[in-house]
Amino acid sequence: MNLYRMLRQRAEAGRPVTVGLIGAGKFGTMFLAQARQTPGLHVLGVADMNPTSAHGALGEAGFAADRRARDFGTALHQGTTAVVEDADSLIAADGLDVVVEATGNPAAGIRHARACVRHGRHLVNVNVEADALCGPLLAQEFARAGLVYSLAYGDQPAIICELVDWARTSGLPVVAAGKGTKYLESFHRSTPDTVWDLYGIAREAAERAGMNAQMFNSFIDGTKSGIEMAAVANAADLGVPPDGLAFPPCSVDDLAHVLRPPEVGGRLHRAGQVEVVSSLERDGRKIDRDLRWGVYVTFAAPSDYTRECFREYGLVTDVSGTYSALYRPYHLIGLELGVSVASAALRREPTGAPAAFNGDVVAVAKRDLKAGERLDGEGGYCVWGRLMPASDSLAAGALPIGLAHGLTLRQDVPQGAVVPRAAVELDPEDGAVAARAEMERAFAPRQAAQ
CATH class of the missing domain: 3.90.1210.10 (Antifreeze-like/N-acetylneuraminic acid synthase C-terminal domain)
Structure with missing residues (x-):
């Protein structure tokens, strides 16, 4: 709970944590907006294949045009930010502490991660696509080099891992962990042509905002849920249902009832697994108090005494009083990413990292x-x-x-x-x-x- 104090100390000492961002999309822009407000962080450079996009992201995030540099040496010594097309040059820049990889391209993510290992940079991997493809291997390579490989706080997997760690550290067996989403079985057939109607955004508004239809479609068609739950299963050592995610409809008030083991009437395949809950009933009706934007963990009372404490302190439980849940209704995407950056640079600790291939x-x-x-x-x-x-x-x-x-x-x-x-x-x-x-x-x- 002292990251902010540590950042202030670095700011006062004139030694801010230096960050390089690869990929100036929505997630990266959100991070830039908050990094500018955070003492002890200096965005040394932004790399994007389209420099115009990078300059646009910096402008939208509030970086004045006169605070941008042509090269990394100038940026380092003047506290300004350089813009480049070549991500490898950013990773190799003198004085860089942490790289944020936010391209969403798995092949690029793997290539950039290994470049970070070669140059001794910590990595905050927003690129969960690369993590799902071969994150355990990448995390192992970083650990062997004495570097941090981290999931991105603000994105749901890292926040779910935090909830799992909280429960286990408190001696509470984890029954399930995951997130909410908008789901119907027919969504698996969605394409970039149908995504905006299903997502609930006007096509014209999406186009004006520069939203990528294929990327957003991966959220609707179930792909992103699968990728994010793979990241959680591999980082938190949780099981995966053999038939895939079931997406049971569930409100926040019913988490402890729905997400409990099958032998007591729950919808899980077994205790100790990942699962995603739907904000829609199967007939399309919206669920009251849904968890569409949030994350959760369900846990069990390991003793009669603990179960009695659940009752005494007003926890919402299943009918037996044994199972309860903790949830967070929102996640702030790139606005929270500085937590991972600071944790990697100052604590040498990831906000979640894969350790198994579950x-x-x-x-x-x-x-x-x-x-x-x-x-x-x-x-x-x-x-x-x-x-x-x-x-x-x-x-x-x-x-x-x-x-x-x-x-x-x-x-x-x-x-x-x-x-x-x-x-x-x-x-x-x-x-x-x-x-x-x-x-x-x-x-x-x-x-x-x-």
């Missing part, structure tokens, strides 16, 4: 796919990403969603079927493909802790 996210056909079609990846027209136990994914030879972009099918795949790796030709020399293969060799899936 969960994987695989490509599933949105419609009947024909040989010769080209897959367009997460949030596109062809496939969505389903969460699976990693052991099941590997046994089935499933294609990870993080690799399902730009590949041509060699065989038909029916709607609803998992796309097999044999249906595409993967280039073993490709960096992301090679890193994934390396991770699979290094991390044999095992049973998650209860």
